[in-house]
Amino acid sequence: MNFKALYIRGERVIAVQGGADIVSQSVLAMLRQYFEGNLDELYINELTAEPLTKGRILIGALHGYFEPYGKKEQSILMERLAGVDFVFVDQSVYGRACEDIRRFDSKIRIAALFHNIERKYYAQRALRLFRIHNLFLVPAIIRAETAAVAAADLVIAVSEREARMMSRLYGRKPDLIVAAPVQDVYTGINAHRHPTHSSNDFVMLFVGSAFPPNLHGMRWFVRNVMPNVDGRLFIVGHGFEQYRHELSRKNVEVVGSVEDTIAWYQKAHCVVSPIFWGQGIKVKTAEAYMHGKIVIGTQEAFAGYDYLRAGSILAKKKADWIEALRNLDTRARVCDVSFCRQARTYYEQELSVDAQYRKFSAVLDRILSGEHE
Known part of the structure; x- marks a missing residue:
């Protein structure tokens, strides 16, 4: 019928x-x-x-x-x-x-x-x-x-x-x-292409619109974590260009709105998600898993997800963020951490x-x- x-x-x-x-x-x-x-x-x-x-x-x-x-x-x-x-x-x-x-x-x-x-x-x-x-x-x-x-x-x-x-x-x-x-855009050639980095910098990525919880989280992260870690952070998402003057630093680039995020995920060694409040599920977490990325995030960022199964790292306080990012930076110098098979498998099976x-x-x-x- x-x-x-x-x-x-x-x-x-x-x-x-x-x-x-x-x-x-x-x-x-x-x-x-x-x-x-x-x-x-x-x-x-x-x-x-x-x-x-x-x-x-x-x-x-x-x-x-x-x-x-x-x-x-x-x-x-x-x-x-x-x-x-x-x-x-x-x-x-x-x-x-x-x-x-x-x-x-x-x-x-x-x-x-x-x-x-x-x-x-x-x-x-x-x-x-x-x-x-x-x-x-x-x-x-x-x-x-x-x-x-x-x-x-x-x-x-x-x-x-x-x-x-x-x-x-x-x-x-x-x-x-x-x-x-989340629609799978990480297929075909993208599924096996490792990102090329424009420099030897350790690359961190945040993707999300300038929604109040996201803006609050990035303000905290830029002020409290980025001065204590090496590498570069790229902030990608609708509306963030309005906060470029406030958030930009020597090691922080505010990209803002883009037509396609695929290239930015390909550049990143990891995704950061410092979200401290909100409701619902954070879709950007699923999107990062779809791209096979290690995600470092708060409890709120992982609400609704099995972050351990996805190979993610939970950061409860400032020191956790600094330690996790420094460790990943060290690993990135000796091996490829840009693609996390564990995250990708979790996406395929569940998300x-x-x-x-x-x-x-x-x-x-x-x-x-x-x-x-």
């Missing part, structure tokens, strides 16, 4: 600006593969031409909506549901759409993807970044996530940590954990889209056949 499916997200991913975009792209690719041409896409911010102002966001939040999904968008969505058998809601902040779909037609199967527990993340933003206005959004987010958990036939999380938090806060365990599926698709498609089979009832 051919099922007609609808994919819903807040906005279309045009240029990747963070880990959530990578997860969404990969999940959408899996849905397209599964439904074989019977998948439509709907992006909430494209439903109406009304500008998304701060006033509209606040008024919507006071009425329990997380804009841009408000009453107008709700009405348009209902018109798009004719003949639809399955709806995938990407982002838990739009969980009220799950509730509305359930009321519209109880036979439609619904899936909801939690990139993280958004109520926790927005509270962190308010407290850590002094963005107090974020607190006004938390009740609407709680309302949305509660609706998603209650209405969805299939609830998806991205890590065991998020699964435990969801169970504690909302009383439901997710039905599936999709562990940051690749193929590995995740096997689990994803099996659950969709059960949901659409009615076996979950």
Whole structure:
């Protein structure tokens, strides 16, 4: 039987600006593969031409909506549901759409993807970044996530940590954990090409957008670790060019936005991930494993991953970072540490889209056949 499916997200991913975009792209690719041409896409911010102002966001939040999904968008969505058998809601902040779909037609199967527990993340933003206005959004987010958990036939999380938090806060365990599926671009010639270095320097790499936790982590790392180690650090990611003056040092180059990160991974001996707070899973960790890189990171950077199985190094304090990087630098002078087979194998077995698709498609089979009832 051919099922007609609808994919819903807040906005279309045009240029990747963070880990959530990578997860969404990969999940959408899996849905397209599964439904074989019977998948439509709907992006909430494209439903109406009304500008998304701060006033509209606040008024919507006071009425329990997380804009841009408000009453107008709700009405348009209902018109798009004719003949639809399955709806995938990407982002838990739009969980009220799950509730509305359930009321519209109880036979439609619904899936909801939690990139993280958004109520926790927005509270962190308010407290850590002094963005107090974020607190006004938390009740609407709680309302949305509660609706998603209650209405969805299939609830998806991205890590065991998020699964435990969801169970504690909302009383439901997710039905599936999709562990940051990352499209494999390290194939063919790239899979066996060792990087060429422009100098004898030990090369460290950070990849990630100038997202608040990433920016906080790089500020700490540049000030506290880089003065104590040899080698060069390259900071690659959307938005970091705005912080070039602040973060640049003799041994730190802020690259900022790039079209393709492959060449930068090829240059690196290792990847560093000094992330101290946040929610969800850090997709850049999976991306580094895909490229076969040793990752040195914090507990937060490895949330949702088996870092020991991947050959990574956990750094809990400043001294751990310095010791790990000095040791790697020493090893790099006598042997190639640029490619970590252990990391690459972990990616292939657990994090690749193929590995995740096997689990994803099996659950969709059960949901659409009615076996979950």
